[in-house]
Amino acid sequence: MVPEDVEVKGVDVDSKTRCRHYHSERDIIALKFKCCNTYYPCHLCHEEEAGHEPVRWTRDERDTKAVLCGGCGNELTILQYMNCQSVCPHCQSAFNPGCRNHYHLYFEG
Structure with missing residues (x-):
């Protein structure tokens, strides 16, 4: 669950950070965008x-906290996110392993 003091913007975002575009059981991360410091x-x-x-x-x-687990x-x-093998190191919630295919959109190689 997203802490009350953290805002996640987007389209049809639920309490676990799923959105209109990605809403499977494992689509439970939000990414902080560097350009606007917003999840x-x-x-x-x-x-x-x-x-x-x-x-x-x-x-x-890469040592910047920029990934929010929608599970915990x-x-x-x-x-930590890139090395977690699609499992939250804090609560063991499963993340969508397909997100790896979008790293280039968020992180420089």
Whole structure:
């Protein structure tokens, strides 16, 4: 569950960060976009709602907390997320392994 003091913007976002675009049982992460310091469930939500182009996190910023688990509300660093093998290290909730295919939209190689 998303903590009350954390806002996740997007289209039809539920309490576990699922949105209109990605809403399977395992689509329970939100990503903080560097450009606006705001959490969105996906790149499509950012595109529809933010009103500006996204900026990707650099390799040097992988220790930044920028991934929110919709299962427990803990923030993961980018590196923790990339190395967690699609399981939250705090609550063991399963993340969608297909999100890996979108890393290039959020994180520089």
